[in-house]
């Protein structure tokens with residue numbers, strides 16, 4: 242009997258210690274965030290999103306198909322299509338288009354974001370459009386360099402609605418990855434399927450830290466942009 246009481250107590254204490262450790266870790270992390278300047282925090286946020294992309298198996302917001310490679314002094318991105326985009330219009334469809342931007346913004350400040358044409362009234366848009374960005378190999382190899390694809394639903398009278406986002410690390414695309422030989426067109430290149438995501442964590446620690454920086458325009462603009470991407 243005593244043995245079981247002992248075992249129970251032991252397990253209970255282990256459980257309590259685990260909880261304490263988790264709490265301590267969260268507090269420690271918050272402190273770190275508060276010590277990090279805004280640009281660094283935004284970078285951290287996107288690094289986490291890139292991790293989310295790798296671990297997201299759910300296709301509830303649809304799937305985006307793209308291809309990308311680097312050659313000489315340009316990054317070529319092809320947006321092929323999307324399937325099962327979420328319906329955002331009263332007619333049960335969306336008018337999807339994709340915005341393509343390079344991150345971190347500090348590294349790719351000279352590259353304006355680009356976007357596809359709007360495909361009207363469909364949840365399975367075919368884009369088949371190519372985009373070129375003037376960048377160097379060194380820029381593509383910066384830690385955390387990535388492409389952000391944002392799928393939006395175009396609206397005529399109101400603001401466009403957010404349909405989903407996806408991230409692609411530049412470090413391992415053909416032409417940037419050291420194992421790849423030189424490549425100069427999309428022919429034979431593997432299609433990358435990216436599960437579209439929404440931010441599910443309404444209490445994201447980085448967003449909350451940035452939101453508390455009330456006098457910081459960069460922080461406020463970023464939080465405002467991200468809030469539209471949090472799932473309802």
Ligand SMILES: [Ca+2]
Nearest residue numbers: 330336395396
């Ligand atoms: Ca629409």
